[in-house]
Amino acid sequence: MGLPEKLIYEIKRKNVILFVGAGVSNNLGLPLxxxxxxxxxxxxxxxxxxxxxxxxxxxxxxxxxxxxxxxxxxxxxxxxxxHRNSISLKDSKVHKLIFDLDFPIIYTTNYDRWLEKTYDSYGREYRKIVKVEDLVSLGNESTQIIKFHGDFSEENSIVLTESSYFERLDFETPLDIKLRSDILGKTILFIGYSLNDVNLRYLIFKLNKLWENSKHLDRRLSPYIFLAKPNPVQQKIFQKRGIEVVVSKQEREEDGLLQFLSELLEKSSEKQN
Structure with missing residues (x-):
């Protein structure tokens, strides 16, 4: 799998924001x-x-x-x-690879807490951000995990119904304002999203709008998306919107994501000559 050199470089610089979709949680066998x-x-x-x-x-x-x-x-x-007791983090090498890649900021549209449990399990500090109070006194000393569509611990934060989703589309919440700030001068990487995922299409559309309305368009770095299987139509649309696409050649979707993250970790860990 050919990895973009620029993406590897930005990961080495700790300058990549990771967006995590449902495909990552599926590695643990969570219900669809x-x-x-x-x-x-x-x-x-x-x-x-x-x-x-x-x-x-x-x-x-x-x-x-x-x-x-x-x-x-x-x-x-x-x-x-x-979060059944029968679910084990050891069954998801993908979560461990995300941890090892050490992204400074992770946004997720998933409700579950397996990302947080990964950091707990391996003993690294993080800040979970669900509501406006969580934004107080944020520093750069630990990973930020932003629950963009809510968290089970806060029922009112869950974006599940049609009305709650329409309200989320306003893109004017404190988390949205934080996202506008976070994306300046940083690279975005999407993993775990399917081509038909409305969350993905919505996020990409909104991010493009944020950049178009920004006074800092010259600071935009190309976003990347990993796709578990090829789709020439969607790939062309993503490319038209300025997104670089990395496509797996593995037959099984879970194998493709595992290979992608493994190679990213290997390449970004190499010392420069």
């Missing part, structure tokens, strides 16, 4: 959103297959919220399922 929607249907007394046909998962989650005056018990169920 299909399971969540089926659970919602069962809780509401529907046949799961029939319920899935009634809308997309954000719409169905909002229907659940309306019917139950909230999503507290749903979030509790998700938290329990996503």
């Amino acid at each position: 959103f299909d399971n969540l929607i089926r659970q919602i249907g069962e809780k509401l007394g529907y046949d799961p297959d029939e319920f899935e046909s009634y809308g997309r998962y954000r719409e169905l989650a909002e229907y659940y919220e309306i019917e139950n005056n909230g999503i507290n018990d749903l979030v509790k169920w998700m938290d329990e399922e996503w």
